[in-house]
Amino acid sequence: MRIPLSKPDIREREISLVARSLRSGRLSLGPLLPEFEERFAAFVGTRYAVATSSGTAALHLCVKALGIGTGHDAITTSFSFVASSNCLLYENARPAFADIDACSLNLDPDDVRKTIIRDYAHDSLTNCWINRRSRRTLRAILPVHIFGLPCDMEPILEIAHEFGLAVIEDACEALGAEYSQRRVGTFGDAATFAFYPNKQMTTAEGGMIVTNDKSIASSCRSFRNQGRSEEGAWLLHEHLGYNYRLSEVHAALGLAQLDRIDELLVSRERVARLYSEALAQVPGIALPHQPPGFKRSWFVYVIQVLGSSPAVRRHELMAGLHARGIDCRPYFPAIHRQPYFQRIDSSRFRPLPNTDSAADRCLALPFFPSMSNRQVYEVYAAIREIVAEANRRTGAGENAIETPPVQVIS
Ligand SMILES: *Cc1c(COP(=O)(O)O)cnc(C)c1O
Numbered sequence: 001m002r003i004p005l006s007k008p009d010i011r012e013r014e015i016s017l018v019a020r021s022l023r024s025g026r027l028s029l030g031p032l033l034p035e036f037e038e039r040f041a042a043f044v045g046t047r048y049a050v051a052t053s054s055g056t057a058a059l060h061l062c063v064k065a066l067g068i069g070t071g072h073d074a075i076t077t078s079f080s081f082v083a084s085s086n087c088l089l090y091e092n093a094r095p096a097f098a099d100i101d102a103c104s105l106n107l108d109p110d111d112v113r114k115t116i117i118r119d120y121a122h123d124s125l126t127n128c129w130i131n132r133r134s135r136r137t138l139r140a141i142l143p144v145h146i147f148g149l150p151c152d153m154e155p156i157l158e159i160a161h162e163f164g165l166a167v168i169e170d171a172c173e174a175l176g177a178e179y180s181q182r183r184v185g186t187f188g189d190a191a192t193f194a195f196y197p198n199k200q201m202t203t204a205e206g207g208m209i210v211t212n213d214k215s216i217a218s219s220c221r222s223f224r225n226q227g228r229s230e231e232g233a234w235l236l237h238e239h240l241g242y243n244y245r246l247s248e249v250h251a252a253l254g255l256a257q258l259d260r261i262d263e264l265l266v267s268r269e270r271v272a273r274l275y276s277e278a279l280a281q282v283p284g285i286a287l288p289h290q291p292p293g294f295k296r297s298w299f300v301y302v303i304q305v306l307g308s309s310p311a312v313r314r315h316e317l318m319a320g321l322h323a324r325g326i327d328c329r330p331y332f333p334a335i336h337r338q339p340y341f342q343r344i345d346s347s348r349f350r351p352l353p354n355t356d357s358a359a360d361r362c363l364a365l366p367f368f369p370s371m372s373n374r375q376v377y378e379v380y381a382a383i384r385e386i387v388a389e390a391n392r393r394t395g396a397g398e399n400a401i402e403t404p405p406v407q408v409i410s
Pocket residue numbers: 054055056057080081083084144170172173194195196206207
């Protein structure tokens with residue numbers, strides 16, 4: 001594609017730090033890993049950070065460190081990347097989906113509460129909330145700050161407190177986002193970040209667990225390193241562990257990216273602002289929601305196709321963009337509609353109307369920090385043209401769309 005969906009921003013500093021780590025002869029378990037962790041924890045504002053080989057691995061270890069496993073449920077969102085639910089399945093726990101808010105696309109705290117009260121009953125013997133049908137125990141809430149917009153954490157934390165639940169924040173899309181003047185990742189018992197090349201910063205592959213809880217941090221350190229204890233011998237394994245370590249080479253890349261994280265976040269904001277200014281003139285689409293008091297960290301730029309039969313309109317828009325060499329993707333298909341998920345137990349799932357609707361309407365546009373004004377303008381002009389074409393074909397119906405004159409973004 002002429003204009004890709006995403007592109008990492010790698011400069012000479014990244015290349016030279018990676019080269020230096022390669023020349024050092026120390027490729028794993030060296031000094032760069034703890035340095036990366038300490039500086040990352042300082043940036044987010046938590047006491048501990050534990051780096052992992054991916055964001056998915058980070059989520060898995062949080063679930064395991066919190067003792068969530070067989071017979072347990074966690075309330076989470078189906079409008080997410082599959083990893084936020086898969087991490088529960090790895091431990092034989094299950095996601096219990098609550099619906100999202102139609103504007104923010106994040107977990108709707110009211111529906112979280114409704115879901116708990118409708119599906120779970122309090123058991124006074126164990127002081128736990130037990131699913132009325134499956135008899136599974138509710139253990140946690142796993143909110144995802146989708147597309148970098150913070151979830152409404154205050155009511156979520158209140159519900160967690162009221163029902164005795166742990167909170168794992170999936171902040172993999174939200175590095176640098178703020179809620180109540182605090183960075184996301186500081187609200188839950190533990191939180192995760194991811195460094196895949198399309199994220200706000202990258203280590204090529206990699207992830208991070210952050211927490212203020214010393215025992216969660218040390219469990220995660222042990223699990224990622226084959227169940228070894230921090231003081232124990234190399235071949236002494238206290239637990240069943242994994243190799244989820246991050247290499248020195250990846251940590252070097254992470255340190256270089258962290259050095260200019262502010263610049264990376266500002267560049268993303270610039271591209272988002274350009275898009276929002278231009279696309280505000282195109283009728284028939286909704287732009288990313290910006291509730292006051294929630295500081296989004298721009299991960300992707302996702303528009304929603306409005307009107308009836310959005311799936312058809314979105315398909316037209318995608319085909320038109322692809323034909324012009326502009327990449328785009330329907331972010332996200334709902335997890336509960338994925339083939340493998342349907343096979344788990346489709347009867348368990350209650351209707352999730354806002355999730356289904358968002359999954360049919362959302363479309364991610366090309367978005368990366370080095371995107372030029374001209375490239376943003378090109379995407380805007382293409383969308384405007386495709387929408388106008390579609391309107392001409394369908395005639396002046398209820399979706400008739402007025403196209404204002406093209407304005408060049410300076
Ligand atoms: C990227 C991402 C992850 C983790 O992805 P990895 O590719 O394993 O690093 C987890 N959850 C969400 C919501 C994500 O966007």
